[in-house]
Amino acid sequence: MKTLLLCEKPSAARRIAMALDDEGHPLEKKLGIVPYYESRRNGKILIIVPAIGHLYTVTPKIRNRDVYPVFDFEWVPRHEAERGAKEIKKWIDAISKLSADAEDFILATDYDIEGATLGYMILKYACGGKEDRAKRMKFSTLTTSELRSSYDKLLDSIEFPMIEAGICRHLLDAIYGINLSRALTVAAKKWSGRYSTISTGRVQGPTLKFLVDREKEINCFVPLPFWRINAKVEIAGHLFTIEFEKKVIKSQKEATEIAEACRDKKGKIVNIEVREFRQKPPVPFDLGTLQREAYSLFKYTPRRTADVAERLYLEALISYPRTSSQKLPKSINYRSILESLIRDSRYKKLAGMLLDKKDLVPNEGRKDDPAHPAIYPTGNLPERKLSVSEMRLWDLIVRRFMAAFGEPAVKQSVKVSIDVNGYIFYLKGRRVLKEGWITFYRPFMRVEDIILPPIKEGQIVEIKDLSIEMDFTKPPARYNPSSLLKRMEDEGIGTKATRAEIIDTLYTRGYISGDRAVVSELGLDVIDILDRHCPEVISVEFTRELEESMEKIQEGNEKLENVLERAVNKLTPVLLRLKKSEKQIGEELSLAIRESRMNQRIIGDCPVCGTGKLIILRSRKTGKRFLGCTSFFKHSCNVSFPLPQKGKVTAAGKVCSECGFPMIRLKLKGKRPLVICVNPNCPGKERKDSR
DNA sequence: GCAAGGTC
Incomplete structure (x- = not known):
C-alpha cells in the first residue's frame, strides 16, 4: 500500500523525502527525466514526486490567435499550450504512472494560492480525479521538524476555497490579457499587413503606465534656474569642500551678493557639532533587495540577477532565491554554514570572527515569505570556476549573510559651522569609529570617510576657490529596471518571480528602451489607446480588485462564476468598441511600431x-x-x-x-x-x- | 508570435 506525496519542485521533494524517511535515507529513483523518492515512514511506503511548478495552464478553446473576444477557456497540460514546454509531458506521464498504484494521496506543494492550485490540477488531471480524497501537508518552512509534524497532522482535504481563488486569478489574467493583446495585435496587423506582438495585461499595463506617467512629467517639466555657492576651506594645508547653508539660491543677485561678501575673507569656526550613532547591520537578502543591490553595485538588470541567482541555486551554492523573506530561521544552522565557508580563504578570517561569537543572531528584516527563508549561502564552495557575474553575486550573498550577524557599526558625523563675514558655511566630516558589520561588507560599501583635521572653535580658516554656479532644477528621473521593479513591489503588482521578466517584456515589445527607460511612441500609444477604451487594465486598482475578489472567494462570500461573469460583462463592450475602431487603432500602432523597430536597430552612440x-x-x-x-x-x-x-x-x-x-x-x-x-x-x- | 503564475 503506497502513498503518493506530490511536491511543487524537485528540491522540495528531496527535502521532504529526507525528512519523512525513518532512516533519513530515502531511495532515490527516476522515471525518465523525473526524479522521485521512496521513503519509509512507520511501515508505510511514501512515493514522493515533484512537479516543476504549474503543469497545467488555462488556454482559450479557440486556438486561432486572430480571434477575439474569447471567453471560453480550458485547463490543458502546459506543453499543449506553450511551445518550449516539451518536458512537461514527461512529468505528467511520470506522475500519472506513479499515481496508478498509489492508494492514498497527499498534497505537499507550497501552502499558498499557486501551490494549492497547481497541486489541485495535477491531482485532478494527472492522477485521475484524486483531488477530493487527497490529504494536505501544511508547512511554512522545509525544516525536518516542521515537515514531520505537518505529516503527522495532515489536513483532511486540500484547500478548495483557496484553489477557487487561484483558478479565478488564472482565468481573469487570461481573459483580460489575451483578449486585449489580441485586439491590439490584430488591429496593427490588419492595417500594416505585418505581424508584431502588442501585448498588455494586469501587470504589464500598470507597469507601462508608471513609465508613461513619468515620461509625461518629464515632458511637462519646466526647468528653473538657481544658483549655488561653491567654496573650499584650507585647514592644516588640506583643502575641503564646504557647503553654503542654503543649497539653493533662487536669484542671481542674491548669489552674487553673498559671493562678493565672502570672497577673500577669512572664516571663523563658530560651532562644531559631533554626533555619534549606531547603524544596524543590513538585513539578509530577499530577491528584490538582491536585485536592487546588484543593479546598484554591478549594473546587473533584475532579470540578469534572477538568472545568475537561479544558477547558483541549482548548483547548491545559495538557498532558493525566489523569496520575499528577509528572515533567517535558526534551523538553517548558522554555525554549520559558517564552518563550511571558513574553508574559502577569502572568508576564513571573517567566518572565524563570527564563529568566535557566543550567540549568532541575524538582524532580520520586516518582510517574510510563507514558503521560503531569505537568500543565504549554503556553505558549499564552487566546484567549478564561476563566471565573473556568478562569483560577484555569490560573494555578495555570502558577505551579506555574514554582515547580518555583525555588530552594529558606530559612526561619527561632524558638522563644522564656519562664519564668513556673517554667512554660514558647513564643513562636514564623517568616519567609522567601530566597523562592526562593515568588516564583512567592506567591498560593497560606497560611502568613504571624510576625516577632518583637528579643529577648534574660534579658529580662523582660509576660504578658497569661492565661486557661484548656475544650474537648473531637474525633472524627475526616468525609471531604470531597478527602480521600476521597486515601484512594482511597492504597488504590489507581479510577484518576486515574475517582475523582472515583465520588465523585460516591455523592452522586447519595444515599449521602452535604454537603461533609463525611455518610453517609445509605441509605448505611449498603447497606454493612450487602453486609457481611452479600457482604463481598468492599466490601473493598479485592477490588482486590488482581483485580490479583494480572491479574498471573498476564500472566505466563501463570493463565487468564481460571478467574478468571471462581471469581468466578461465589462470586457465585452470594450472589445467590441476596439474592434470597431480597428482601422484607426491599427494605423496609430503601425506607425509607432515602425519607429520602434527602427529604434531597436540603434545600438548606441x-x-x-x-x-x-x-x-x-x-x-x-x-x-x-x-x-x-x-x-x-x-x-x-x-x-x-x-x-x-x-x-x-x-x-x-x-x-x-x-x-x-x-x-x-x-x-x-x-x-x-x-x-x-x-x-x-x-x-x-x-x-x-x-x- | 497573446497574460501571469509556478519552476528548470
Whole structure:
C-alpha cells in the first residue's frame, strides 16, 4: 500500500523525502527525466514526486490567435499550450504512472494560492480525479521538524476555497490579457499587413503606465534656474569642500551678493557639532533587495540577477532565491554554514570572527515569505570556476549573510559651522569609529570617510576657490529596471518571480528602451489607446480588485462564476468598441511600431564621430548585417563594425568598460544572452567575461 | 508570435 506525496519542485521533494524517511535515507529513483523518492515512514511506503511548478495552464478553446473576444477557456497540460514546454509531458506521464498504484494521496506543494492550485490540477488531471480524497501537508518552512509534524497532522482535504481563488486569478489574467493583446495585435496587423506582438495585461499595463506617467512629467517639466555657492576651506594645508547653508539660491543677485561678501575673507569656526550613532547591520537578502543591490553595485538588470541567482541555486551554492523573506530561521544552522565557508580563504578570517561569537543572531528584516527563508549561502564552495557575474553575486550573498550577524557599526558625523563675514558655511566630516558589520561588507560599501583635521572653535580658516554656479532644477528621473521593479513591489503588482521578466517584456515589445527607460511612441500609444477604451487594465486598482475578489472567494462570500461573469460583462463592450475602431487603432500602432523597430536597430552612440548613432544595417551586396553610423547618410562618418550573422542582436544599453564602445546583446537560440563589445580591436577581448 | 503564475 503506497502513498503518493506530490511536491511543487524537485528540491522540495528531496527535502521532504529526507525528512519523512525513518532512516533519513530515502531511495532515490527516476522515471525518465523525473526524479522521485521512496521513503519509509512507520511501515508505510511514501512515493514522493515533484512537479516543476504549474503543469497545467488555462488556454482559450479557440486556438486561432486572430480571434477575439474569447471567453471560453480550458485547463490543458502546459506543453499543449506553450511551445518550449516539451518536458512537461514527461512529468505528467511520470506522475500519472506513479499515481496508478498509489492508494492514498497527499498534497505537499507550497501552502499558498499557486501551490494549492497547481497541486489541485495535477491531482485532478494527472492522477485521475484524486483531488477530493487527497490529504494536505501544511508547512511554512522545509525544516525536518516542521515537515514531520505537518505529516503527522495532515489536513483532511486540500484547500478548495483557496484553489477557487487561484483558478479565478488564472482565468481573469487570461481573459483580460489575451483578449486585449489580441485586439491590439490584430488591429496593427490588419492595417500594416505585418505581424508584431502588442501585448498588455494586469501587470504589464500598470507597469507601462508608471513609465508613461513619468515620461509625461518629464515632458511637462519646466526647468528653473538657481544658483549655488561653491567654496573650499584650507585647514592644516588640506583643502575641503564646504557647503553654503542654503543649497539653493533662487536669484542671481542674491548669489552674487553673498559671493562678493565672502570672497577673500577669512572664516571663523563658530560651532562644531559631533554626533555619534549606531547603524544596524543590513538585513539578509530577499530577491528584490538582491536585485536592487546588484543593479546598484554591478549594473546587473533584475532579470540578469534572477538568472545568475537561479544558477547558483541549482548548483547548491545559495538557498532558493525566489523569496520575499528577509528572515533567517535558526534551523538553517548558522554555525554549520559558517564552518563550511571558513574553508574559502577569502572568508576564513571573517567566518572565524563570527564563529568566535557566543550567540549568532541575524538582524532580520520586516518582510517574510510563507514558503521560503531569505537568500543565504549554503556553505558549499564552487566546484567549478564561476563566471565573473556568478562569483560577484555569490560573494555578495555570502558577505551579506555574514554582515547580518555583525555588530552594529558606530559612526561619527561632524558638522563644522564656519562664519564668513556673517554667512554660514558647513564643513562636514564623517568616519567609522567601530566597523562592526562593515568588516564583512567592506567591498560593497560606497560611502568613504571624510576625516577632518583637528579643529577648534574660534579658529580662523582660509576660504578658497569661492565661486557661484548656475544650474537648473531637474525633472524627475526616468525609471531604470531597478527602480521600476521597486515601484512594482511597492504597488504590489507581479510577484518576486515574475517582475523582472515583465520588465523585460516591455523592452522586447519595444515599449521602452535604454537603461533609463525611455518610453517609445509605441509605448505611449498603447497606454493612450487602453486609457481611452479600457482604463481598468492599466490601473493598479485592477490588482486590488482581483485580490479583494480572491479574498471573498476564500472566505466563501463570493463565487468564481460571478467574478468571471462581471469581468466578461465589462470586457465585452470594450472589445467590441476596439474592434470597431480597428482601422484607426491599427494605423496609430503601425506607425509607432515602425519607429520602434527602427529604434531597436540603434545600438548606441558612434564612438568615432560622436554625433551619429550606430545602427544595424544590411549589406546590399552580401546580405550580411553590420553596424554602420547614421552620419554615413550625411556623408560625414563611414565607420562600420562587423556583427555576428547568427542570433538576435539588440542594444545592451551600455558601453564597454575597456574601450568605451557601445555593446550589443547577442541571443543565440537555446543559449544565454552574451553581452559583447562591438569593437573588434577592444583590449578586453583577450580576457573573458561572457556574462 | 497573446497574460501571469509556478519552476528548470
